Amino acid sequence: MGLMSSYRLRLQRRRLIARALLRRGELTSVVNRLGQLPRHPVLVFTTLRNERVRLPYFLQYYRGLGVDHFLMVDNGSDDGSRDYLAEQPDVSLWDANASYGKSRYGMDWIMYLLRQYGEGNWCLTVDVDEFLVYPFCETRPLRALTDWLDASNIRTFSAMLLDMYPKGNGGEQLYLEGQNPFEIAEWFDAGNYTISPNPSHSNLWIQGGPRARTFFPGNPKAAPALNKIPLVKWRRPYAYVSSTHMMLPRGLNLTYDQSGGEKASGCLLHAKFLNTLAEKAAEESQRREHYRKGHEYAAYHRGLSDEPDFWCRWSERYTNWKQLETLGLISKGNWA
Amino acid sequence: MTLGIVMLCHTALDRAAQVARHWAVAGCPVVLHVDAKVPAAEFGQLQTALADLTKIRFSRRFACEWGTWSLVEASQIAATAMLSEFPEVRHVYLTSGSCLPLRPVAELRAYLDSHPRTDFIESVMAGDVGWTVGGLDLERFTLRFPFSWRRQRKLFDAYVTVQRKLGIRRRIPAGITPHLGSQWWCLTRQSLSAVLESPDRAKYDDYFKRVWIPDESYFQTLIRLVSAKLESRSLTLAKFDVQGRPHIFYDDHRQLLRRSECFVARKIWPHAEGLYDSFLAQTPPRDVQPDPNPTGIDRLFSAAKDRRLAGRTGLYMQSRFPHASHGGDTCAAPYSVLAGFSALFENFADWLSRTSATKVHGHLFAPDRVEFAGNETVYAGGLSDNARHRDYNPRSFLTSLIWNTRGEHQSFQFAPADAQPIASFIAQDPNARVSLISGAFLVPLFQSNRNFGEIRAEAARLQKIEGEFLSLLRGPKTRARVRIWTLAEFIESPMAALQSLVSDIAPRSEMRVTEVPKLVDLQGFDQFLQNLRNQGMQLTLLGDLSAESGNAPRDQQPNRPYVVR
Incomplete structure (x- = not known):
């Protein structure tokens, strides 16, 4: 990698940070409870809009993993999400009533909060429908993982997005508030992922899964990226480049081993395909604010109304992290 | 105490x-x-x-x-x-x-x-x-370490190197080991x-x-x-x-x-x-x-x-993506690549699957769709039969298939008409077992109902592709196990070749090939070849296929399955 490209990446990083700082004015603090935190807390950062039904389980899940605090940005919910979050004792909440698309799909806001409150802490950036699974997560809290990462001098932890889906039409099974979404969306694709290295940023592009298989038959290249680096020991100079898919400086993207060994990694179980979606896809398709101007959502909208069933006889039913490790989707690395 | x-x-x-x-x-x-x-x-x-x-x-x-x-x-x-x-x-x-x-x-x-x-x-x-x-x-015990290994690693390493180069050593006090x-x-x-x-x-x-x-x-x-x-x-x-x-x-x-x-x-x-x-x-x-x-x-x-x-061989995932030189050039388990067989035998895949009791696919890299065994549209792990998906990243496709089906030997047909970008990966994969009958690609052309001009052009194209695959397989980087017969050699004694193929795929089975697949009708094939030659094409990959042996292999009558005792 030459000097020029290093310089370009540095400029890109600076620009991303500058954007985040410029857009801090779009954030209004609703409630800030960050004063009462323990030293070196584990923090969750989330942007959302109209996710009221999903919030209780989301918070419950991450509280169960031992997350100390949630920093959440509400992008104009009108379904009660905002009031619900404002009442939670471990949530700090910001309003952002500007355009989601123009803020890099919320990343500018999140990056500002990461800069402001994340420095030196382990920060997990996830959406409300993303649930982190990592080796030993049933017996070891998130703090055990971050302590081990610290001890091993590891700064970033990758967790690829694993799309979970129900058997049969997602619309048939009603998702109830507080329910574990994976009681309904309990299936996933185990081994149809494509991996290509991205030399400019040293990360891996991962695509595939049920969405690629079903929504993008003619154009696999357009299928969504599934590689994610959601857990980072944050430092001021860091930047997320494209959602949480990759970071700068690019050394942070080296979450994979290149000499044959396995590094530790996890999965973000993606509870996108639930009955709440049909409504939401219609709404987002209207708003056209999501990635690629709602292109993906439009595809879902069409897909969900035409042939909404991802399930096939090769679908795998989720049981636990050990299953994901056996299937080769995650690894314990040298954590034992 | x-x-x-x-x-x-x-x-x-x-x-x-x-x-x-x-x-x-x-x-x-x-x-x-x-x-x-x-x-x-x-x-x-x-x-x-x-x-x-x-x-x-x-x-x-x-x-x-x-x-x-x-x-x-x-x-x-x-x-x-x-x-x-x-x-x-x-x-x-x-x-x-x-x-x-x-x-x-x-x-x-x-x-x-x-x-x-x-x-x-x-x-x-x-x-x-x-x-x-x-x-x-x-x-x-013999060098000096004034720098911190944790905080000043570069200095630490450099100072060690300098001392080694200059041969500077501390004396170990007398009397201690x-x-x-x-x-x-x-x-x-x-x-x-x-x-x-x-x-x-x-x-x-x-x-x-x-x-x-x-x-x-x-x-x-x-x-x-x-x-x-x-x-x-x-x-x-x-x-x-x-x-x-x-x-x-x-x-x-x-x-x-x-x-x-x-x-x-x-x-x-x-x-x-x-x-x-x-x-x-x-x-x-x-x-x-x-x-x-x-x-x-x-x-x-x-x-x-x-x-x-070391990691798990043949696994490519978010936290293991080895360089080619560190195991990034292989699948998880041995698999067989069969070139030319399905052109020569009717229902070859079915026959081989029955005989070896393993999974045998059609042309996984066929241009229009992936021919999974059993004609499935989605296969192990959720792999799609969509050719665009496969061609988007053929390497991921093949390594995923072999990973997803580990424990069960996989074979598939491969021909010059198939998508070729995977060829170099197959050639360097130590787990690939390539069996190839060179020149067999001419048989489907012979059987096809196309104008001879088209056939002539297609034959030249496929011959070029197969020639490239062959030189890849014979090249210095090849680590696949390769067996090549010319069409002439194969037709000379197909039984021995088939038997070796089966024992290769199912080595532990004591099975002897008792039922053989049906050879396609080669009546007139020699004339077909001669016509190609007459049109100015040089047939380089067939081997020495004389006019007589072209349609009557020595140990087999065409069109009639027979039993080997």
């Missing part, structure tokens, strides 16, 4: 206090050394927490840094305090603040009672040890005091101050001069990972730790509530005295080491 415990603490002082209390309540005097970097307030809390116990002392505090003399100094001071303050102590056990006793203290005491004169300290001749990280063993070992020991009063009160101590201390990681060598070396009876092993279970950092124990290790029958384990995660609760509960000693036997834990950690260093 009294056992004295020395504890070196620097973090998680609440846990250290809990463990110190456990030892003290069981009648063991405890001397704690607390790192001078710990803030006074925290140290004060620790003192208060243990204030009710009479057998607890705090030794003079040093600021300790990993790999440096400060750790030895702390141990010396604390051990000296132990010996002078508690004259009844016969064995002194050096532990850390993150150690946890796994067995009732009475059992440890009984064990030491049965070995009253024995020093338990791992002490291995430097140079014989295989576990040092960074490759420094004997050089720890460098030994290395775990820093957690349990020594008798006699041996320990002999080391600490040695008339040469100043000389040795001066020397070891500049040895790298002296806490793994000071006592381990000097004990050899004084010990009456030495067992070269540590009573503390402490395992190190590939980076040389201690493995950490969590609640889910409880059963393994219990079964290890070790006396003390390090290092425990401070928040492992379950471990502290269960192992610090006062349990009465048992009558049986099993010896420590940490095989379960050894197995666990060596598996972790393998996983981190």
Whole structure:
């Protein structure tokens, strides 16, 4: 990698940070409870809009993993999400009533909060429908993982997005508030992922899964990226480049081993395909604010109304992290 | 007999206090050394927490840094305090603040009672040890290390290199032989005091101050001069990972730790509530005295080491993506690539699948769609039969298929008409078994109902592609197992070739090929070839296919399956 490209990446990083700082004015603090935190807390950062039904389980899940605090940005919910979050004792909440698309799909806001409150802490950036699974997560809290990462001098932890889906039409099974979404969306694709290295940023592009298989038959290249680096020991100079898919400086993207060994990694179980979606896809398709101007959502909208069933006889039913490790989707690395 | 415990603490002082209390309540005097970097307030809390116990002392505090003399100094001071303050102590056990006793203290005491004169300290001749990280063993004793390995790694490495190049060496003091070992020991009063009160101590201390990681060598070396009876092993279970950092124990290790029958384990995660609760509960000693036997834990950690260093062959995923030179050029298991067979035999895939009892696909790389076995549209792992998906990343497609179906041998047909970008991967994959009948691609053309001009053009195109594949297979980078027949050779004796194919795919089966596939009708093939030649095409890959042998293989009548006895 030459000097020029290093310089370009540095400029890109600076620009991303500058954007985040410029857009801090779009954030209004609703409630800030960050004063009462323990030293070196584990923090969750989330942007959302109209996710009221999903919030209780989301918070419950991450509280169960031992997350100390949630920093959440509400992008104009009108379904009660905002009031619900404002009442939670471990949530700090910001309003952002500007355009989601123009803020890099919320990343500018999140990056500002990461800069402001994340420095030196382990920060997990996830959406409300993303649930982190990592080796030993049933017996070891998130703090055990971050302590081990610290001890091993590891700064970033990758967790690829694993799309979970129900058997049969997602619309048939009603998702109830507080329910574990994976009681309904309990299936996933185990081994149809494509991996290509991205030399400019040293990360891996991962695509595939049920969405690629079903929504993008003619154009696999357009299928969504599934590689994610959601857990980072944050430092001021860091930047997320494209959602949480990759970071700068690019050394942070080296979450994979290149000499044959396995590094530790996890999965973000993606509870996108639930009955709440049909409504939401219609709404987002209207708003056209999501990635690629709602292109993906439009595809879902069409897909969900035409042939909404991802399930096939090769679908795998989720049981636990050990299953994901056996299937080769995650690894314990040298954590034992 | 009294056992004295020395504890070196620097973090998680609440846990250290809990463990110190456990030892003290069981009648063991405890001397704690607390790192001078710990803030006074925290140290004060620790003192208060243990204030009710009479057998607890705090030794003079040093600021300790990993790999440096400060750790030895702390141990010396604390051990000296132990010996002078508690004259009844016969064995002194050096532990850390993150150690946890796994067995009732009475059992440890009984064990030491049965070995009253024995020093338990791992002490291995430097140079014989295989576990040092960074490759420094004997050089720890002969080079100088003024720079911090953790904070000034580049300087550290550079200075080592310079000394090696210039051949600069320190002299090892006369009379000692460098030994290395775990820093957690349990020594008798006699041996320990002999080391600490040695008339040469100043000389040795001066020397070891500049040895790298002296806490793994000071006592381990000097004990050899004084010990009456030495067992070269540590009573503390402490395992190190590939980076040389201690493995950490969590609640889910409880059963393994219990079964290890070790006396003390390090290092425990401070928040492992379950471990502290269960192992610090006062349990009465048992009558049986099993010896420590940490095989379960050894197995666990060596598996972790393998996983981190070697990983699972043929797996490509978010945290394993090896370079070609490090195993990035292979699938998870052997698979067979069959070129030309399905052109020569009717329903070849079905036949081979039946005969070998394995999975045989059609043309996985056919231009229009993936021909999975059983004509499935989605296959193992959720692979789609969509050709665009496959061609978007053919390598991921093939490695995924072989990974998803590991345990079941996969074969597929491959022809020059198929998508070729995968060819170079197949050629260099040591797990690929390529069987190729060169020139067989002409047979489907012969059978096709197309204009001869088109056939002629297509034949030339396919011949070029097959020629390229062949030179790839014969090239220097090829690691696949390759068998090539010309069409002529194959037709000469197809049975032998088929038999070798089947035994290759299902090596353990004693199966002999009893049913053979039906050869396509080659009546007129020789004329077809001649027509191609007459149109100016040079047929390079067929081999020596004479007009007679072109339609009647010697050991087989066409169109009629037969039985080999």
